[in-house]
Amino acid sequence: MKRKPYDPLKPRITTLLWMLGPAVVMLAVYLIWPIFQTLKLSLYDWNGIDRKAKAIGFGNWVELFHDHIFWLSVKNSFILLLISALVEIPIGLGLAILIFRGGKRFRIFKFGYFFPFLMSTVGISILFKQIFDTNFGLINQVLGILHLSGLEQDWLGNKHLAIYTVALLICWQYIPFYMLLFLAALNGISPDIEEAAAIDGAASWKFTRYIQIPLIRGAMITALLLIVIGSLKYFDLIWVLTNGGPEFSTSVMASYLYTLAFKNYRVGYASTVAGALFFIVFITAISIGRITKRFREV
Amino acid sequence: MAKKKTYGFRRPKLSPVAWVVAVIWLLVAIVPYIFMILMGFKGSTEYIMSPVYKLPQHWSWINFNAVLHGSYFHGLLNSLLVVVISMFFIVMFAASAAFAFARLRFRGTAILFSAVVAALIVPIHTTLIPIYLLTNKLHVYDQLAGLIGPYVAFAIPITVFILTQFMREIPKDFFEAAIVDGASHARVFFQIYFPLVRTAVVTVGIFNAVTLWNEFVFAYVLTSSGNKRTLPLTVFDYQGEYSSNIPAIMAALTLAAIPLTLSYLIFQERLVNGVMAGAIKS
Incomplete structure (x- = not known):
């Protein structure tokens, strides 16, 4: 047998192993294997403590289909998604254009808008739990001195309102992020285009409407993608703020599976919810990728 | 690096509306943060007895000290x-x-x-x-x-x-x-x-x-x-433990x-x- 000629550009197998090995092993152990383990556990009835778990086939999945709390959690995720997309993108874009136009004069605003990012999500949730408090909360007391007591609410305790309060807080937290994303995109537009438009005497609103906004479509699609995936994975903020309550009215898939696994000791069924979360995120991501690919290419 | 040239669109005459909007959002973004810092200086009864939007009557480091000497x-x-x-x-x-x-x-x-x-x-x-x-x-x-x-x-x-x-x-x-x-x-x-x-x-x-x-x-x-x-969990545990002492929680959040x-x-x-x-x- 003829030996292949020695090619110095071709890596040795040992080189490949130490360069790729650690990353691949970490992903295999902490991401890939757990997904299969979750899917396996979803077929068992197990409290997480007993030595033996009872195999029950697709029993958990059947239960999931009839579990109105699960469907409520899915619905809540989509409410958060919809509100986030409809509020964060327009306001983020508006603020980005404002800061762009303000230029140096608005530096101080740009500096201040980032402040929500200096706290952890846990910190934000603990802080706003106080701000939304019915009696001692800043919002209700300020409404009181403005003689708007009629608008005072039990922001987090009212089961019809709580999910919207959560959505409001999510928007507050993430608007600066999308503003900065859009601002970076606006600043990325070539000055030549700006110059050409200026020489042609375009009005500034026309410049924004017909040049800037179309040119940062890519950033808007990125924002939409991040919102969609992020909304389906919500946990920290909701868990600290409401625990998913009252009466599961702010429950999302992640908080529901946490409650099931670590509070109710229904590890098998919690794994079913976790598996469903995985499938929903995956399918959503793929379909969005497909849909937006066309828009990116245009 | 050569200074980037900018054209008319970066500095059109800003309407007062632009300033107002910019200021409003600045307040929305930083008021909760400032509220958090200020409340840390209040006493726990003062927080409940007097309106929360009022500044602390007696500024006290007691809450911050407690958190620093804690976890x-x-x-x-x-x-x-x-x-x-x-x-x-x-x-x-x-x-x-x-x-x-x-x-x-x-x-x-x-x-x-x-x-x-x-x-x-x-x-x-x-x-x-x-x-x-x-x-x-x-x-x-x-x-x-x-x-x-x-x-x-x-x-x-x-x-x-x-x-x-x-x-x-x-x-x-x-x-x-x-x-x-x-x-x-x-x-x-x-x-x-x-x-x-x-x-x-x-x-x-x-x-x-x-x-x-x-x-x-x-x-x-x-x-x-x-x-x-870790730090986020320290704060989380703290709010569970001292749920009645809100200024102490605010001090922990600030720190x-x-x-x-x-x-x-x-x-x-x-x-x-x-x-x-x-x-x-x-």
Whole structure:
């Protein structure tokens, strides 16, 4: 047998192993294997403590289909998604254009808008739990001195309102992020285009409407993608703020599976919810990728 | 660098409306933060007895002192330790993998790379129960070491993705010339590619550091005792313990926000770019 000629550009197998090995092993152990383990556990009835778990086939999945709390959690995720997309993108874009136009004069605003990012999500949730408090909360007391007591609410305790309060807080937290994303995109537009438009005497609103906004479509699609995936994975903020309550009215898939696994000791069924979360995120991501690919290419 | 030319659109005459809107949003963004700091100075009865929007009557450091003498520094140290150790492994593992993806030819490059990128969307919570069980089995439950595995693993996809893109931008000639001159692949990676992408390493490093600094769910599930908690969990436990003393909670929140706030005041744009790294390169 003829030996292949020695090619110095071709890596040795040992080189490949130490360069790729650690990353691949970490992903295999902490991401890939757990997904299969979750899917396996979803077929068992197990409290997480007993030595033996009872195999029950697709029993958990059947239960999931009839579990109105699960469907409520899915619905809540989509409410958060919809509100986030409809509020964060327009306001983020508006603020980005404002800061762009303000230029140096608005530096101080740009500096201040980032402040929500200096706290952890846990910190934000603990802080706003106080701000939304019915009696001692800043919002209700300020409404009181403005003689708007009629608008005072039990922001987090009212089961019809709580999910919207959560959505409001999510928007507050993430608007600066999308503003900065859009601002970076606006600043990325070539000055030549700006110059050409200026020489042609375009009005500034026309410049924004017909040049800037179309040119940062890519950033808007990125924002939409991040919102969609992020909304389906919500946990920290909701868990600290409401625990998913009252009466599961702010429950999302992640908080529901946490409650099931670590509070109710229904590890098998919690794994079913976790598996469903995985499938929903995956399918959503793929379909969005497909849909937006066309828009990116245009 | 030559000064960037700007044209009319960056400085049109700003209408008063623009100023008003800008100021309103500034208030929306920073009032909660200021409220948090101010309330930390109140007494616990004062907070309940007088309107919350009033400034503290007697400014007192008592709450801050209590937090500082409690678990604050322990949490701070734990967080620092976990973040620094995780960051070391993230950078080493991800940069070498990125180099292999960017420059080495081997069978299955494309498939493996798309698998790593696909891992970006795996929800943490899907893996939570198996990782909890695994952590117990490895006898690292309630130990800081138990956090490092998941932290490193979940940071790898985004880090590999970003660094691969940067390494692909370095001309291939560098690689080929060095190899022809007799350098090993390892040497090309350590002495040419890694130093050339160090700005990207710093940026994505900041992103990971901030994310891990604020991480909640793994720390919540994989640790339980007070002296093993990271900073976000220290604050979380604190609010459970002192639920009736709201100013004390506010003081704890303020102190917990100091490290990032200080970094922002010092590094400004660099911190912002780091936080945005995940979004902009994708």
